[in-house]
Amino acid sequence: MSDVLELTAAEAIDRITKGELGSDEYFDAYAEAAAGDELGAYLWRAKPGTSDGATGELNGAPIAVKDIFCTEGIETTAGSRILEGYRPPYTATAVRRLAAAGAQVLGKTNMDEFAMGSSNENSGYGLVRNPWDLERVPGGSSGGSAAVVAARLAPWAIGTDTGGSIRQPASLCGVVGLKPTYGAISRYGMIAFASSLDQCGPLTRDVMDAAILLRVMEGRDHCDSTSVGIEGGVELPSRTDLKGLRFGVPRELASEAEGIEEGVREVFERNVALIQELGAEVDECELPHSAHGISAYYVLAPAEASANLARYDGVRYGLREGASSGTDSELASMYERTRTAGFGPEVKRRIMLGTYALSSGYYDAYYGRAQRVRTKIAEDFATAFERFDYLVTPTSPTVAFELGARAENPLAMYMSDYCTVPMPLAGLPAISIPAGLAQPDGGGPELPVGLQLVSPAFGESGLLDAAHAIEGAIGFDARPVGAAA
Amino acid sequence: MIDRDQVLHVARLARLELTEAELEKMADELSGILDHVERMNELDLDGVEPTTHVVQLENVLRADTPRPSWPREKILEPAPDPDEGAFRVPSPQA
Numbered sequence: 001m002s003d004v005l006e007l008t009a010a011e012a013i014d015r016i017t018k019g020e021l022g023s024d025e026y027f028d029a030y031a032e033a034a035a036g037d038e039l040g041a042y043l044w045r046a047k048p049g050t051s052d053g054a055t056g057e058l059n060g061a062p063i064a065v066k067d068i069f070c071t072e073g074i075e076t077t078a079g080s081r082i083l084e085g086y087r088p089p090y091t092a093t094a095v096r097r098l099a100a101a102g103a104q105v106l107g108k109t110n111m112d113e114f115a116m117g118s119s120n121e122n123s124g125y126g127l128v129r130n131p132w133d134l135e136r137v138p139g140g141s142s143g144g145s146a147a148v149v150a151a152r153l154a155p156w157a158i159g160t161d162t163g164g165s166i167r168q169p170a171s172l173c174g175v176v177g178l179k180p181t182y183g184a185i186s187r188y189g190m191i192a193f194a195s196s197l198d199q200c201g202p203l204t205r206d207v208m209d210a211a212i213l214l215r216v217m218e219g220r221d222h223c224d225s226t227s228v229g230i231e232g233g234v235e236l237p238s239r240t241d242l243k244g245l246r247f248g249v250p251r252e253l254a255s256e257a258e259g260i261e262e263g264v265r266e267v268f269e270r271n272v273a274l275i276q277e278l279g280a281e282v283d284e285c286e287l288p289h290s291a292h293g294i295s296a297y298y299v300l301a302p303a304e305a306s307a308n309l310a311r312y313d314g315v316r317y318g319l320r321e322g323a324s325s326g327t328d329s330e331l332a333s334m335y336e337r338t339r340t341a342g343f344g345p346e347v348k349r350r351i352m353l354g355t356y357a358l359s360s361g362y363y364d365a366y367y368g369r370a371q372r373v374r375t376k377i378a379e380d381f382a383t384a385f386e387r388f389d390y391l392v393t394p395t396s397p398t399v400a401f402e403l404g405a406r407a408e409n410p411l412a413m414y415m416s417d418y419c420t421v422p423m424p425l426a427g428l429p430a431i432s433i434p435a436g437l438a439q440p441d442g443g444g445p446e447l448p449v450g451l452q453l454v455s456p457a458f459g460e461s462g463l464l465d466a467a468h469a470i471e472g473a474i475g476f477d478a479r480p481v482g483a484a485a
Numbered sequence: 486m487i488d489r490d491q492v493l494h495v496a497r498l499a500r501l502e503l504t505e506a507e508l509e510k511m512a513d514e515l516s517g518i519l520d521h522v523e524r525m526n527e528l529d530l531d532g533v534e535p536t537t538h539v540v541q542l543e544n545v546l547r548a549d550t551p552r553p554s555w556p557r558e559k560i561l562e563p564a565p566d567p568d569e570g571a572f573r574v575p576s577p578q579a
Contacts, residue, residue, distance in 0.1 A: 089559045183540040196538055225545045226538070295522045306499065313500070315572050320565035323575045330575035332500070340502040348501055353515060355499040356487065369525050371535030376528070378536060411517055427539030457539075 016059040023054035041144040045107040056102025064154035067108040070189040079113040081124040082342025092189025109144030118416035131480035136400040139169030146173040164420025167432040171395035171450025182427035186221030194304035235461040237468030243279035248388035250287040263438025267449040289376040293422040299370035306354030314338035378426040395432040395450030434476040
């Protein structure tokens with residue numbers, strides 16, 4: 001059984017096609033592994049024996065789905081108590097496409113409430129532990145999805161990324177995480193956080209599996225007018241060298257980035273040397289406005305969230321608290337008491353921040369300014385891509401941090417996204433691949449470090465191809481303690 | 486900087502109740518975040534167009550033909566207080 005859990009999804013699907021592995025056997029191996037989850041990573045799990053058998057190109061392969069995706073008849077909470085017990089009447093397009101290709105939902109994964117967080121400590125249903133060190137965070141907000149893939153509790157998973165919510169947990173858990181170009185995959189049925197930034201993407205053991213999931217999920221959807229798909233589709237990666245390619249290393253997100261740990265820096269420098277050895281030209285470059293990415297992001301994302309989360313008012317779904325008596329308006333009182341009881345502290349903080357930034361008298365100073373910074377960040381990338389095919393940075397300034405370490409300091413938590421925030425602001429695709437192990441500053445266990453690659457919009461096929469070559473050269477084969485070997 | 490009274494005003498706009506202790510804490514935390522955000526003021530952004538969306542959006546058109554929408558009972562199923570085919574709410578007046 002443990003042998004099955006070691007296969008990448010592509011390998012398992014191939015074995016099923018050849019008749020060497022039963023699709024029900026494959027599903028059950030994971031359903032049983034998921035039943036033993038001690039990380040707090042699953043909120044709902046399919047039972048062993050419930051597989052429908054092999055169909056489509058994915059041969060009935062199980063997949064873990066972040067609890068932000070609506071799944072008809074299966075409780076969907078987005079990690080919030082305000083949606084406790086909510087069974088959506090429909091299924092998200094991304095999940096429907098996976099099912100149409102033959103994938104089966106193995107479980108719904110825990111997450112920071114409404115995808116707001118970088119540690120998965122903001123879930124209304126308990127925290128998630130990092131399988132590499134149970135006293136550390138898995139990252140967030142797709143912390144459950146990253147943890148189950150790393151711990152061999154799922155072959156692969158999907159998550160969402162608004163400011164780094166796929167790539168940062170992928171980095172902290174030692175798995176691959178891809179945030180596609182904005183518009184590549186439909187957002188229909190994906191519970192909204194910040195609609196101009198949110199994008200669905202895969203978390204997988206290797207780059208090939210990420211390419212397979214992207215190929216299945218991308219495409220235009222009449223239910224999401226911002227979805228355009230990837231023209232020409234997605235080619236599966238095959239590259240083993242980087243000859244003829246030019247890689248830029250943006251100073252502001254690498255050598256001059258705020259808060260980069262020494263161990264992360266060493267692994268990154270080793271990776272950059274490796275990229276050169278693979279035949280690429282490498283040079284430093286500038287993204288002068290990216291240092292302001294966190295500032296712009298923490299205005300724009302909360303502003304959009306404050307509008308999106310206005311819908312949780314106790315009327316149509318989820319929690320309702322009774323009105324207080326003796327108020328001017330029982331309806332207003334019901335809204336206020338429902339939202340106060342249902343939202344956690346981080347969600348309230350972001351609603352407050354966003355409401356303030358959009359309020360009369362402050363709109364131009366905050367929201368208007370942040371939108372202009374967003375333009376400058378996108379222009380910086382466009383300039384860099386005149387000289388380079390890809391940009392490369394560390395994914396996270398640090399390895400996985402200890403539970404509670406940043407919980408009392410919102411700004412310190414927000415800085416976790418320093419290297420991942422500029423790409424969604426510019427709508428660009430970016431992938432994090434496991435790049436090595438390093439100790440945290442001040443010592444501790446060896447933990448995964450991620451390498452982030454960025455390409456121009458809709459350049460996913462080339463991005464995956466380059467990542468595949470680097471992945472092969474790195475040869476990362478470490479695994480969390482306790483995961484099946 | 487954002488003071489206690491501003492926090493109270495914003496909480497009302499956002500339909501959130503904050504206790505006295507939460508008000509103080511929220512004022513501190515938001516002030517810290519806004520201090521960082523205000524670093525944007527160092528930049529000269531005169532004449533820069535604001536970005537609202539990163540992809541070039543086109544109008545999506547279709548023929549205006551009637552088709553079934555969601556069945557009413559399916560949409561009302563997750564509602565806290567469905568009544569006679571509608572969402573019942575407490576009085577906005579009393």
